[in-house]
Amino acid sequence: MKYPEVRNYVAGDFVQGEHAYLDVHNPSDGSVISKVPLSSREDVDRAVTVAQAAFPAWWATPIKERVQVFYRYRSLLQRDIEELTALVTEENGKVAAEARAEVLKSMELTEFACSLPQIAAGEVLEVSRGVECRIERFPLGVVASIAPFNFPNMVPNWTIPNAIALGNCLILKPSEMVPLSANKIADLLKEAGLPDGVFQVVHGGKDVVEAICDHSGIEAITFVGSTKIAKLVYRRGTANLKRVLALGGAKNHLIVMPDADLEMTSSNVVASMSGCAGQRCMAASVMVAVSNTEHIIARMVEHAKMVVPGDNLGPVISAQAKVRIERYIDEAEAAGATVLVDGRNTVVKGKEDGFYVGPTIIDHVTPDMRIAQEEVFGPVIVIIRTKDLDSALAVENASPYGNAASVFTESGATARYVMEHASAGMVGVNVGVPVPREPFSFGGWNESRFGVGDITGRGSIEFWTRSKKMTTKWNREHGTNWMS
């Protein structure tokens, strides 16, 4: 193994425990690069006890001092960007440019946290003569963040800087498929001067997640992953009276109008569906082609052929994921769809054991096919043809998901109509991946998000804090009224 067994990070140390272990693979060649512990309820309990002990001092540290840690952390992300990029590539498979972009995004997220003292100030007003109401935000206490495999560095950084800068102690449960980046983050936070116990990592799978949902010492949970597990976590966490924000899967529709710019549209659609091997919750997976868009589809096929597995396209996460994705394609073909570009049975020379699926475009898919409805999570896009814009929106609106949707058009009126009527939390115009950047918050609608608020940006301030309303009067000469 290239890396030693992964350890939990508790009370500022990487601790050895008695655990069963799972292999961690490099998806580009299938090799085992490390082992990850499957931690237990007791491990979660230990981390909560440590976090509870660390909380009073961290909370009592003024926010302007707390964010100093994140100024330093951001510099350390920059200093170690090559190593962080390589780790993401090794454990997740995405190509270097994509992995690097992820780390750069983590830096942007950290910059937002550094600005929190300017943004998160409270409110104050004289409500009666001499009577002042003020609202101050207080941290929740011990909180937890559960992450998926697809962004080993960025998704943990959706929550770590904001939750901690706002005064909480955070326990991270990374995906068991990509545990290495999380421990490197722990190293950097320690080097940046974060007190021990304020950030901890408990590795594992289902048992750890369930223990987090059940633990009475954890006040709030964010979850990012598939809709199936998001529902489980949301239900179990809220049943235990916790604040929960659970982000789920996606089926993102790109509506392409006949007037769309040929080059921009065809290249953007292909980049959106194939970037990070289609394993982004913002990836395009359905193109709704309105009326005559033959010329755009033909050019998309040319662009897809320039996407080369092993070169500018990484593998999918696991052998099982490859089988699942190829089965979706088989099924669609058997149901009468036309496979225009076929990524099945892709083998990369020198990486024959890697989990590669080539870029795939499937035309003449109908809304009732499974591949049109379910999240495939691979470099695959299906084309559904409609005669007009309202029929295209009806296809988009019928999806139970609602993460992102985009329209490609040269008409402002059409663009505005789609932005208003798409049933998604993040919409774009002539943008394949309409990710809101800081300070704007990230979060979808429908079955792509359960709970109130967003996970990043300004929306996260509400989630990670609770407000206290304070009413005071000091000047007796102002007399009395119904308040006093």
Ligand code: NAD
């Ligand atoms: P996943 O749901 O399988 O796993 C997410 C987390 O849940 C992991 O930490 C995992 O250990 C844990 N988990 C898995 N099975 C569990 C179970 N039965 N009980 C309790 N916990 C369990 O998701 P994934 O495969 O790691 O990630 C891909 C999914 O994440 C896709 O659906 C993608 O769309 C979604 N995603 C969504 C967003 C978003 O912002 N909406 C962002 C990134 C990824």
